[in-house]
Amino acid sequence: MPISSVFETKIERISILDHDGSFDESLGKGLIPDQDAVALYRHMMLCRQFDEIAFKLQRSGRMGTYPENRGQEATSLGAAYVLEKSDWLVTCYRENAGLFWRGLPMEKILLHWMGDERGNQIDPDLHITPLAIPIGTQMLHAVGLAWADKYRGEKSISCTFFGDGATSEGDFHEAMNFAANLEIPTIFFCQNNGWAISVPTKLQCSAPTIAQRALAYGMRTIQVDGNDIFAVVKAVRDAADHARKTSQPSFIEATTYRLGDHTTADDARRYRDSDEVEKWNQQEPMIRLRKYLEQRDLWDESRQSEMLAKAEKVVAEVVKNAEEIEDPIQTDMFDSMYASIPENLKAQRRTMRTTSLGQDPSQLPTPNTARA
Amino acid sequence: MPISSVFETKIERISILDHDGSFDESLGKGLIPDQDAVALYRHMMLCRQFDEIAFKLQRSGRMGTYPENRGQEATSLGAAYVLEKSDWLVTCYRENAGLFWRGLPMEKILLHWMGDERGNQIDPDLHITPLAIPIGTQMLHAVGLAWADKYRGEKSISCTFFGDGATSEGDFHEAMNFAANLEIPTIFFCQNNGWAISVPTKLQCSAPTIAQRALAYGMRTIQVDGNDIFAVVKAVRDAADHARKTSQPSFIEATTYRLGDHTTADDARRYRDSDEVEKWNQQEPMIRLRKYLEQRDLWDESRQSEMLAKAEKVVAEVVKNAEEIEDPIQTDMFDSMYASIPENLKAQRRTMRTTSLGQDPSQLPTPNTARA
C-alpha cells in the first residue's frame, strides 16, 4: 500500500454555561450541586475583591508588581473544586481563585508580591507549590510530584496550570513527554488567555488549537470554554477520573481572557484593542454564573451586596495581616539556604553588618603571624 | 453546541519500493531517473565501504568513537539528492551519505572522529553545518539559517536531520514552534531508527507515530519508509516544493533502523534482540534498491564487484589523506577562539609550553618593583 493512514484523530470542545446564561442540561445537569454553585460564585466574588485591592496596593506603592487575575477565575477554581486536597496544585501566578479554594491563606499571595519569601512558606498539607515566576518550568515539578505519589502507590495526582505562552518553552514539551511516556497522572491545564504579555496566542501557537499540542504525545486532550466553570469542572473531573484509573496524563486547553494588564508593570493598551477587551468583558465567568444562579433563584441583588460587603471586610483583614507582619530580619537570607549552614556562610551571616564582607575578621592576621 | 469538534486530521505513510523489491508505479514512476538511481546505489556502496573502514579504524585504535551509519543511507541521501546546493543541510552524525552526496570531502568526517576540528572546517559553498554532538540542538540553527535566507529574499531552505531520541529534547519543540509560527522554510527530517542508544522509541514517544509531533504546531507532516529511497525522495520533494512556495516548514518521519551498535563505545546486544536486527537486515535500503536496478537491467554482479573495488580504492585513499594530515599545532586551540585574540589569551598562547600558565612572565616583578 503506497499511501496508508497511520494516525487519525479529532479534538472536541466543551461548553455548558454560555455567556448569555444558556445552560446545556444534557452535559451540565448534576455537575455542580446548587449549594456548591453558590459557594463557587461567592468565592469568585471574594477573589475579585482581593484582585482589585491587590492592584490598588501596587498602585499606591504598598506592594510590588502584581499580575491581575480578573477574568480567569473559573479555570483554577473549577479544577480546585474537583480535585482532592491530596492532589498537587502546581501553579503559575493567575490561579489565586484555585489556591484560595484549596485553603491557601490569602495573605500568602500578598506577601509573595510584597517581596517576602514567607509568602511561599505553605502548609505542606495543602499540596501547593509556590507561584512559579520562570515561565514554563513548573510543569516538570508537577510530573515529579505525581510520580512520587505513584511510586509510593498512592492515588493522588497533580494538576499544573500555565498560560498559552508557556507552551512555547522546551520544558513544557519535556514535561508532557515525560508524563505520557512514563505514565504519570498529571493534568496539564493550559489557560489560553489570548496573550503572553504583548504577544498574541497565534505567535506562540499557529495551530488552530493549543489542545492539539497534546497529540504530539498521544495524550488525551480537550478544549473547554474556560470562562464556563461547568465546562471546566466536567473536563477536570473526566481527566482526574482517567488519571486515577489509568495513571495517564491529560491535557486541557481552557480558552479565557485576561481582562486586565499583564501585570501592574504593563500597559495593555499599547498592543490590544479596546473592542476585544469589551467583547470579553461580556463573556467573563462571573456574569454568566450569576445569571445561572439568578435563573434558579439561588442568588439576588441583596445576597450580592451582602457578599460584597463581606468580601470587602475579609480582604481588608487580609491586607492588614500582610502589612502588619514584622519585617524579615536581614539574616533570614542565610537561614534557609541549606538544612544546616556551612561554615563560610555562617561567617558571612555573622559579619554581614559589621564588616565589608571581604574583610571577615577571620582573615585578619592571627596573633602568631608577624607583619612583614 | 455543548460538544463541538475543533480539530480533525490524519497522517499518511508513503512507501514505494518495498523490501521485496515490489515497486508502486503510480507514485514512483519518473521519480528518480534510471541513471540517477544507479548513481545513488553506487554512492550507497561507497558510503557503506566508508562506514566499514571507519569502524575498523576505531577498532584498531586509529580513530576515536565512531557512530556507524549502516542501514540508514537512504534517508539523508534521498534528501540531499532532492535539495539544491544552496539549501542548508543541518545534520547530526548518521548522515554521511547525504553529506558526501552534497560534496563534503570524505576525510572531513574521519578527521572529526579522529579528534580534529579541521574535520569541521567546511567549504561555505557546501551549505553544511558541522556534525552536531549535543542531541537536539541543531534544529534551531537550521531554522535560523533558513530564516536568514528568507530575510534576504532568497529561495533557499534548510533541512535538518535528527533521531527519534532527539525529539524528546526541549530544543526540538522550540525549533518546530519557531519554524511554524514565524513561517520559516525548514524541513524537519526525523530518522526514527527505533533506538536512542539503549532506549526504544516508545520511551521517547509513546504516541503511535513520531510524525504526529508536528500536529502540535499545525505543521504539515508525513511518515515514510525510510529505507525506501523513492519514498524519501517523494516526501522531501513535496516538502521542499511546499517550503519554496509557501515558506512553511514540514515534518518527515522516516522509519529506519541502525544495523550496528549506537557507536563503537556501545554494545547493542545488551539491550536488543538479534531477531529484530535480523528482520531489519532484510529490509535495509541497499538490497531493495539493488533488486530494483537488477529488475530493470541497470545493475548486475559484475558492476557490483567493479564498484566495490572502486569504493575500496576511494576509501583507502581517503583514509590515507586523513591519517597523513600533519598534526595540529598546540597553539591551534587559541587561534580560532575569536576573530582577533585578546591580549590575555595571547599571553597564554605565547607561554603555554614555557611556563605553568599561572606564572606568565608578565606577572613577575617589574624592574622598578622592589622585593619586600
Next chain:
Amino acid sequence: MANLTLVQAINLALIQEMEQDDRVLVLGEDVGINGGVFRVTEGLHKRFGGHRVVDSPLAESGIIGTAVGLAMGGLRPVAEIQFEGFLGPAYDQICTHAARMRTRTRGGLTVPLTVRVPVGGGIHAPELHSDSPEAIYTHTPGLKVVMPSSPYDAKGLLVSAIRDPDPVIFFEPKRIYRAFREEVPEDEYTVPIGEARIVREGSEMTMVSWGASVIHCMNAIEASGRDIELIDLRTICPLDIDTVVTSVRKTARAVIVHEAPLTCGIGSELSARIMEHCFLDLESPVQRVAGFDVIMPYYKLELDYLPDADRIGKAIEETAAY
C-alpha cells in the same frame, strides 16, 4: 549631543545600527509593538517593521538557537532576553554553540550575535528579576561579556558589540536604566570592547567595579574623603587586566565591588590576578565587596544583600587601615 538615559542611549544605538546595516535585526519576547518590557526597543517595530523587529515565541533557547543560525547565515541578530533570570533556558545554546562555533569549525562558521540582557537588582522586582550572572558567561571561553554603567558607554559599547564578529553578552544594569541622564553624541562613535575606564584617578587605593555598582562606589569614595582611583571595567571579558594592574602597582591597595555572589564571582578572578601581578606591591589583601553567597532575596531584603556605599565604605577603611 542629546541628554539621554541609558535606555534611550541603547535605543539610539539600535536605531543607528539598523539604519546603517541591513543585516541587523532584533528579536525577543515583546520587543515588537510593545517596545520591550523596559521600552528599550520602543519605536523600532514602527520604524523597521516586523521583518526586522521580531516578536518571538516565549522560548529563550529558541531565541538564542535561531539567532545562532541567523548569525551563521550571515546576519547580525540582536536578541533580547527579558531578564537575566531567564538566560537559564538559553544557557546551553549560548555555551554549547554560540561560544564554540568559530573554534569548532576553525573559523568556517561564525556567530556575530549580540544578546542584550537587563541585569542586576535594586528595582524591587519579583524573584529571578535581580540576579547578576556575568561570571558564568565569563568562565565560558568564546564569549565576550560587556556591562556599561553610563549612557555614553552603553551606546558606544552596543555599537561595538553589534559589529563584533563574535558573540557578545551585553548586560544592561536595569537599576540605572533611567536613573540619570548624560550627554550622548548623536553621531556615530564606538567604545571598544576590552577597555576599562578610569572613572576617577587616585593614589591611595584602587577600586574596581562595573554596572550599577559604579555609582555606589563613587558615593562611597566621596564619603570617604580619600584619594581613590575608580576603574569601571565596562568589559568583563576579555578583562582589561593591564589597566587594573597599572593602577594597583601605583596604589598598592585594591577593593573590588560587585552584585553577584562572592564565591567564584568576577571579584575572585580580579583578586587572584592582582595578587599574581602585584604581589610585591600590595600593602594589604585585595578586598571583595560582593553579594553574599545566598540566593538574591526577594525585594524586602534586596538592599541588605546588595553592596552599598556603607559596605563599600567599610572596605575602604579596612583596606586603608591594614
Next chain:
Amino acid sequence: MANLTLVQAINLALIQEMEQDDRVLVLGEDVGINGGVFRVTEGLHKRFGGHRVVDSPLAESGIIGTAVGLAMGGLRPVAEIQFEGFLGPAYDQICTHAARMRTRTRGGLTVPLTVRVPVGGGIHAPELHSDSPEAIYTHTPGLKVVMPSSPYDAKGLLVSAIRDPDPVIFFEPKRIYRAFREEVPEDEYTVPIGEARIVREGSEMTMVSWGASVIHCMNAIEASGRDIELIDLRTICPLDIDTVVTSVRKTARAVIVHEAPLTCGIGSELSARIMEHCFLDLESPVQRVAGFDVIMPYYKLELDYLPDADRIGKAIEETAAY
C-alpha cells in the same frame, strides 16, 4: 573490604543506599537495562526493577525538572546526566529550582536530589564529553558540589550526597573511572561533604586540587623531590577553606591545579581566599595551573590543554624560586 575501581565503588554505594532506603530511585538516559554508558548503574535494573531504575526520555531538563518534583514529593532521586557537556539543557532547572526551592519556600519544600555527572577530559572522547563546569555550579548558591578522586572517597561521598537534605552535584572524574583500584569497605561508611583531605603532608608548599588532577599533582610532587603538602578538596562547595588556610599559613606558598579554564575557575576563588586569609604569610603569589581560556579542544590536542605533571612541575619550581 574489596579492591574496587571508582566505577565499582559508586555502583556499590548506589546499591547499598537503594537497599536501605526505599525512597532512593535512579533515573537518567540509558541507566536501566544498559547500566549506563559507563556501566555505573550496571545490575541495578535487574536488582531493583524498572520502578526504581528508570530509563528516561532523552531530555536533561526533563530529568532534572522531574527529579526536583520527585524530591519535593519526598523521594531521594539520583539523576544521571550522561556527560557534563549535557548539563547545559538542565542548567535552568538546577539553578532556578533545585538550588532555590528551600530558600524560596523558607524551608517549606526541599530538594534532596543527587545529580551524578561524569566530568573532565583525557579519555579521547568526542566534543562536549571532556569539560569541567564545577565553577558554574559553585557560583550558584544553594547547591553542593562534590568531586572525589578515589574509589574510597567516591563511595563515602556518594552516600553522603544521597542522604544530604539539599541538592548535590556529584561529579565523577571519568578519566579515573577505571584507572586504578583501592580497598573500599563493603560496610557502610560516609565521607562528610565539606571536608578536604590532606593527601600528603609537607612543609615547603601547599598544593590544592581535586578530581583526576590529584593524580597528576602526586606525580609532579614526587618528580620534584620537594616536601609539598597536597590537599584534595573532595568537596568544592562548600569550600573547606580552613584546611587550605591552615596549610598555607604553614607553608607560605600555594599552587592550585584544575582542568577547567583559568578565568573564574575554582582556582580564582581559592587564590583570592588564600590571599585574604594568609596575606602576611605568603612568600610568593599563589599560582594557578589550569586549563587555558579556550574551548576544550578535540582530542588530538586535549593533552596539550590539560594540566599535566610537567606544567605542575614548572609551577612548583616557579613558586619555590619566587
